[in-house]
Amino acid sequence: MGSCEDYQMKIVNGDCGYVLEDVPHLTDYISDLPTYPNPLQSNPAYSVVKQYFVDEDDTIIQKIVVHKDTPRGVHFRRAGPRQRMYFDSDEVHACIVTCGGLCPGLNTVIREIVCGLYHMYGVNKVLGIDGGYKGFYSRNTIALTPKVVNDIHKRGGTILGTSRGGHDTSKIVDSIQDRGINQVFIIGGDGTQKGASVIYEEIRRRGLKVAVAGIPKTIDNDIPVIDKSFGFDTAVEEAQRAINAAHVEAESIENGVGVVKLMGRYSGFIAMYATLASRDVDCCLIPESPFYLEGQGGLFEFVEKRLKENGHMVIVIAEGAGQDLLSECLQSMDQKDASGNKLLQDVGLWISQRIKEHFARNHKAVINLKYIDPTYMIRAVPSNASDNVYCTLLAQSAVHGAMAGYTGFTVGLVNGRHTYIPFKRVIERQNQVVITDRMWARLLSSTNQPSFLNPKDVIEVKKEEEPQPSF
Ligand SMILES: Nc1ncnc2c1ncn2[C@@H]1O[C@H](COP(=O)(O)OP(=O)(O)O)[C@@H](O)[C@H]1O
Numbered sequence: 001m002g003s004c005e006d007y008q009m010k011i012v013n014g015d016c017g018y019v020l021e022d023v024p025h026l027t028d029y030i031s032d033l034p035t036y037p038n039p040l041q042s043n044p045a046y047s048v049v050k051q052y053f054v055d056e057d058d059t060i061i062q063k064i065v066v067h068k069d070t071p072r073g074v075h076f077r078r079a080g081p082r083q084r085m086y087f088d089s090d091e092v093h094a095c096i097v098t099c100g101g102l103c104p105g106l107n108t109v110i111r112e113i114v115c116g117l118y119h120m121y122g123v124n125k126v127l128g129i130d131g132g133y134k135g136f137y138s139r140n141t142i143a144l145t146p147k148v149v150n151d152i153h154k155r156g157g158t159i160l161g162t163s164r165g166g167h168d169t170s171k172i173v174d175s176i177q178d179r180g181i182n183q184v185f186i187i188g189g190d191g192t193q194k195g196a197s198v199i200y201e202e203i204r205r206r207g208l209k210v211a212v213a214g215i216p217k218t219i220d221n222d223i224p225v226i227d228k229s230f231g232f233d234t235a236v237e238e239a240q241r242a243i244n245a246a247h248v249e250a251e252s253i254e255n256g257v258g259v260v261k262l263m264g265r266y267s268g269f270i271a272m273y274a275t276l277a278s279r280d281v282d283c284c285l286i287p288e289s290p291f292y293l294e295g296q297g298g299l300f301e302f303v304e305k306r307l308k309e310n311g312h313m314v315i316v317i318a319e320g321a322g323q324d325l326l327s328e329c330l331q332s333m334d335q336k337d338a339s340g341n342k343l344l345q346d347v348g349l350w351i352s353q354r355i356k357e358h359f360a361r362n363h364k365a366v367i368n369l370k371y372i373d374p375t376y377m378i379r380a381v382p383s384n385a386s387d388n389v390y391c392t393l394l395a396q397s398a399v400h401g402a403m404a405g406y407t408g409f410t411v412g413l414v415n416g417r418h419t420y421i422p423f424k425r426v427i428e429r430q431n432q433v434v435i436t437d438r439m440w441a442r443l444l445s446s447t448n449q450p451s452f453l454n455p456k457d458v459i460e461v462k463k464e465e466e467p468q469p470s471f
């Protein structure tokens with residue numbers, strides 16, 4: 001038996017600095033497993049596809065910008081159907097669980113896992129776990145068939161229900177073992193993937209032939225390595241409606257200020273992309289970029305300037321922005337949700353209040369501020385067309401991977417290619433907007449807002465965000 005560390009990372013080194021961060025396989029800890037031909041071979045839909053099966057040696061590079069002397073660097077295993085299966089179709093008993101906050105596309109992923117298993121691999125035992133991780137040991141299950149899931153992709157939310165907290169590894173693995181489940185599909189964000197990782201470790205410790213596959217869900221786009229998470233596109237699109245409303249309101253009245261709060265606990269991606277997409281936003285505030293209110297170069301000064309120039313303005317603020325300022329003013333609430341995530345104070349309400357107070361106090365002008373919080377409306381919509389396609393491919397990748405005997409992996413798009421990524425890589429840190437990257441500069445130059453950084457801060461930020469060498 002290896003250490004936990006061995007359970008998580010399988011590193012293969014090649015020539016010229018080539019590194020494959022491989023995902024575990026059932027054969028790593030169970031010997032003499034029988035294999036089966038892939039039933040897709042005789043599926044008429046695929047009969048004309050050239051090279052349908054993924055070559056075992058195919059890998060995807062993580063960093064695509066290179067110089068002539070750059071070592072080849074980190075690669076991930078390419079996702080897709082394999083020639084040999086490590087499960088016979090009749091033997092498979094799969095389950096699907098959704099955990100954490102809602103995100104557009106959850107139902108599409110559920111649908112496509114069920115249809116992929118049934119139609120591509122002839123599996124006919126798929127269970128839905130009701131209500132997140134705790135559902136494994138405290139709730140009923142739902143039998144999932146292509147008929148049951150047929151039109152669920154048109155609905156927001158998750159037909160399985162979701163929850164925070166309640167992750168009890170041994171009770172969950174006991175339930176998997178007792179029910180005879182041998183493929184576990186876990187859809188959720190950073191917390192969920194951490195939970196999936198310990199479930200995989202426990203399954204491996206018990207020596208069970210059970211494949212564990214994660215499908216990363218996060219509306220905040222805070223999962224590292226992958227290009228973007230499903231539902232993010234939809235969220236950015238839906239946010240436009242709120243920004244438009246804020247703009248219409250602000251534009252229609254003297255000194256109109258529209259404030260829109262968007263999701264993003266630690267990562268301001270939705271706010272950044274929604275701002276870039278809209279062009280109606282004058283200022284975007286995100287958790288990664290500190291700001292201040294008073295004095296030269298501060299937010300109040302900028303609001304005054306924009307109102308003078310244009311007569312109206314729109315501010316987009318991510319929910320995690322300015323939390324340091326809030327805790328200075330309001331009593332710090334150190335409350336957490338059931339999963340241990342810090343509960344944040346409403347920054348949108350706070351900033352709206354502060355702007356109103358500033359203008360009232362200084363008799364600068366009478367302003368008309370409208371605050372819009374569309375966060376739960378955004379999260380609850382069904383996924384758009386592009387996310388629907390993305391969800392379908394993620395689900396199919398997960399199914400192909402599990403059938404081929406891979407385990408302990410998350411599926412994800414890396415540089416536009418579908419890959420299998422070891423859990424450890426997606427849970428070790430959070431994906432955040434790098435304010436020294438060009439994307440944030442593009443935003444600043446599109447809104448012409450202040451950067452809120454003085455030259456000394458810029459040097460500090462650059463030092464903090466010095467790229468970390470990957471071993
Ligand atoms: N470090 C962890 N280890 C095990 N389970 C975890 C961990 N963090 C979160 N979880 C579980 O994952 C589930 C979802 O986590 P949460 O943070 O609420 O959402 P998300 O996965 O969307 O980030 C919860 O049931 C929670 O108990």
Ligand SMILES: O=P(O)(O)OC[C@H]1O[C@](O)(COP(=O)(O)O)[C@@H](O)[C@@H]1O
Binds near residue numbers: 217219
């Ligand atoms: O009110 P809830 O359900 O706890 O959700 C709020 C949180 O959900 C999020 O959308 C992200 O949640 P996840 O980590 O579950 O993806 C955050 O932006 C937000 O703080």
Ligand SMILES: [Mg+2]
Binds near residue numbers: 100189190191
């Ligand atoms: Mg999370």
